[in-house]
Amino acid sequence: MSFHQSVVWVSQEKAHVMHLDPSSPTAKTMVIQSQHQLDRLAHKKHATGGRLHHEAEQFYEQVSLALWGTSEVLVVGPDTAKDELVDHIRRCNMPLAERILHVEARTRHTDQELMEFAQEFFRNDDREVVQQNDFG
Secondary structure, three states, X not given: OOEEEEEEEEOOOEXXXXXXXXXXXXXXXXXXXXXXXXXXXXXXXXXXXXXOOHHHHHHHHHHHHHOOOEEEEEEEEOOOHHHHHHHHHHHHOHHHHOOEEEEEXXXXXXXXXHHHHHHHHHHOOXXXXXXXXXXX
8 A cells, every 4th residue: 555645753662654644634553663672772883883783674674664655754753763764764775765855853742743743744835855865
């Protein structure tokens, strides 16, 4: 199934992927749990020459697969996980990376608040589209 617009809120522990339907007041939400807390793996990143640990890469791959078929993506989150997700997508799925419109630091709110934020973002015709080389 393909979706026009999706938002992903990602942290070290989990990701909430919401597929928005302009004709519906609700969104299809998928929660992906990290196998390991990524903040514990962050220190290993330095020991492996800056590469993420295998479990982190698997987590980010699951999130990117959940975005399959989306034509516009908004990525938000409170910490470095959002940037690591975008880096993973850039390395492994350039067509998806080109559909990421914006990356923003945001604390976690309810799914309803996240959906309303994303709907407002996508509804805003004057938004500045962030090109793939501009974030990260």
